[in-house]
Amino acid sequence: NAGVTQTPKFRVLKTGQSMTLLCAQDMNHEYMYWYRQDPGMGLRLIHYSVGEGTTAKGEVPDGYNVSRLKKQNFLLGLESAAPSQTSVYFCASSYLGGNGYTFGSGTRLTVV
């Protein structure tokens, strides 16, 4: 019973490099989310998806892209990483009509 799995757990990027963060859930949840966590700012929503093939912008979408080609996976891409994207990224999922989220354990990204 894995729940929500994020890979990788840690990554260091140089400015301008690209990378993709993978989120996988095995609970057949319809909704998936990407948040970033920064000190004193709580969690801020980057993008979310309400179903396979659909994505929508959250509060802080600039510099990120997402894709949800399969229901169980939600990918977060950084095309050209910037130091301002140094953060801890959390993926979460919930079911249709659900009242809360299940979170992954996070990806700590440092951009130098």
Added chain:
Amino acid sequence: AQSVAQPEDQVNVAEGNPLTVKCTYSVSGNPYLFWYVQYPNRGLQFLLKYITGDNLVKGSYGFEAEFNKSQTSFHLKKPSALVSDSALYFCAVRAFKAAGNKLTFGGGTRVLVKP
């Protein structure tokens, strides 16, 4: 728009004493309210939620929270704190009909329980 405020960055309490973590919210219509806890280098874990009904909600690990509609508050409480309760606590809200069930989180309150 929906928002959450956690006015205290940190709360210090002695073990065995009552613990309170404050949260106020703003949302259109009826709120769904949540508390999550984050231990070091871990993801967020669900503690409790208020959807409807009794204003006093009981959750995991002996925590409870009281929904106060007139004060738009949802404070987290524990009668007797443990050292193991030391963690980062997040309050979250969403409107009843929020698109995509989107949650808005507060900035977090760090709780330090001293032996």
